[in-house]
Amino acid sequence: MQVSKISLAIALALTIGGTAQAAVVGLDDVSFESYTSGALIGSAGAWSSEGTLTTAQGPAGAYDGQRFASLGLGDRLVQSFSVDTAGTYTVSFWASGEGRSRLFDSDDVAASLFSTPVAVSNTDPVNYGAGWHQVQYTFDTGALNGSSSYHLYFSGFGSGLSVDAVSVSAVPEPESLAMMLAGLGALGLMSRRRRAA
Numbered sequence: 001m002q003v004s005k006i007s008l009a010i011a012l013a014l015t016i017g018g019t020a021q022a023a024v025v026g027l028d029d030v031s032f033e034s035y036t037s038g039a040l041i042g043s044a045g046a047w048s049s050e051g052t053l054t055t056a057q058g059p060a061g062a063y064d065g066q067r068f069a070s071l072g073l074g075d076r077l078v079q080s081f082s083v084d085t086a087g088t089y090t091v092s093f094w095a096s097g098e099g100r101s102r103l104f105d106s107d108d109v110a111a112s113l114f115s116t117p118v119a120v121s122n123t124d125p126v127n128y129g130a131g132w133h134q135v136q137y138t139f140d141t142g143a144l145n146g147s148s149s150y151h152l153y154f155s156g157f158g159s160g161l162s163v164d165a166v167s168v169s170a171v172p173e174p175e176s177l178a179m180m181l182a183g184l185g186a187l188g189l190m191s192r193r194r195r196a197a
Helices: 002-020 174-196
Strands: 047-050 054-057 067-071 076-083 088-105 126-140 148-170
Touching (some): 067 076, 126 148
Antiparallel strands (some): 054 067, 067 148, 088 148
């Protein structure tokens, strides 16, 4: 009986360890439910804007919740965040209209806002058309010594860009997935042995 409890603890540790890498980065107000206008480069964990950014309302209009960001031609929206673990991360959001998203290193604050992006969802503005479309792109932090900070940037073009349900999350490494599968397999095997007994 003691051996099965130890086996169960090991299997759970493998499963939990395998899923820990797929963490979501803590962005603030990802659905713009409490957005208030602010300076372009604000404190980490808050949206900052330049231009006439509004948060349109209405349950029929938002992808997630009641509100979404609406960026007209020339409007820009930025949020700063940090990651503590080296690896590959995915930026995901829902978009409608025309615009683009870029990711910049937080140390790269030039007179023209930013210069070379770390990652982009598109080099040129994309017209996503009417309705909501999911957009995703990845970036690699390289080998981190401590944490690394970034600016997640959106800009409107043409008739404007609508953005909602923004997230940044870690992509699980193959080793983490293997650990998770091994843990789930061990739990299944233990359950089967218990039923057989």
